[in-house]
């Protein structure tokens with residue numbers, strides 16, 4: 001069964017719109033600043049989606065487009081200005097950033113109180129991608145069973161996360177660890193991904209390459225969630241062949257219309273929370 005991420009996002013966005021209206025009555029306009037460095041096509045598409053969703057719920061979204069030739073000190077200077085700007089409640093630096101700066105330094109640039117993407121080690125916010133994954137699994141769980149406690153059910157599942165990178169796998173691994181949900185992790189050095197996936201009831205694939213999960217690695221009970229995206233003929237595609245996998249699993253997220261819209265909805269939930277706290 002296809003998991004309809006747009007429908008899940010549409011259960012979140014009207015609540016956010018109401019929260020924005022309540023804040024506006026108090027003269028607080030939730031304001032997200034997006035810093036976009038360079039001309040990466042996918043990044044521009046993601047930023048466009050965030051602008052559209054921001055408009056839909058009535059939040060203000062400002063995009064700061066920077067040339068790829070910008071230096072790290074110029075980037076740091078801009079982020080510091082935004083950190084101190086009272087009218088800005090949330091800041092995101094759209095990844096990947098094509099300049100020489102370590103991930104550790106990059107993750108700490110946005111002040112923890114405005115880090116709505118959850119990259120700062122002390123961020124007040126859970127990463128939207130991790131919140132999206134949990135909500136998607138919950139949605140599928142409710143479709144499958146009507147009773148039982150979701151988290152305790154989740155704790156009993158064999159969960160495999162393929163990829164432990166900065167924006168995909170790692171934030172999900174970190175959140176699941178916080179919730180005390182055990183996961184197995186696959187990466188380039190893993191010799192047993194095939195075996196692990198065969199045994200897993202939930203596979204979260206966060207790589208960004210084709211054919212990471214093949215039909216012979218899943219079964220009719222598997223739920224597969226596609227985080228990783230790669231480009232093929234100007235289209236973004238998940239780590240698996242959607243036509244084939246759809247016939248071999250119980251649930252899968254499509255691209256487009258899978259994880260992406262839920263991820264953006266949770267980004268704006270974090271923004272609304274940040275505006276409330278401010």
Ligand SMILES: NC(=O)c1ccc[n+]([C@@H]2O[C@H](COP(=O)([O-])OP(=O)(O)OC[C@H]3O[C@@H](n4cnc5c(N)ncnc54)[C@H](OP(=O)(O)O)[C@@H]3O)[C@@H](O)[C@H]2O)c1
Nearest residue numbers: 163164165166167168169187188206207208227228229263
């Ligand atoms: N859908 C969304 O809303 C959303 C949000 C965030 C990210 N993404 C996408 O998620 C993907 C990952 O992003 P990232 O920043 O986490 O990337 P990353 O830092 O490049 O990490 C990629 C991960 O995949 C692993 N890997 C690479 N090739 C593999 C293979 N053949 N088999 C198993 N593991 C392999 C790497 O293993 P090693 O650790 O051993 O190098 C690494 O852990 C990207 O495509 C990104 O666009 C999508």
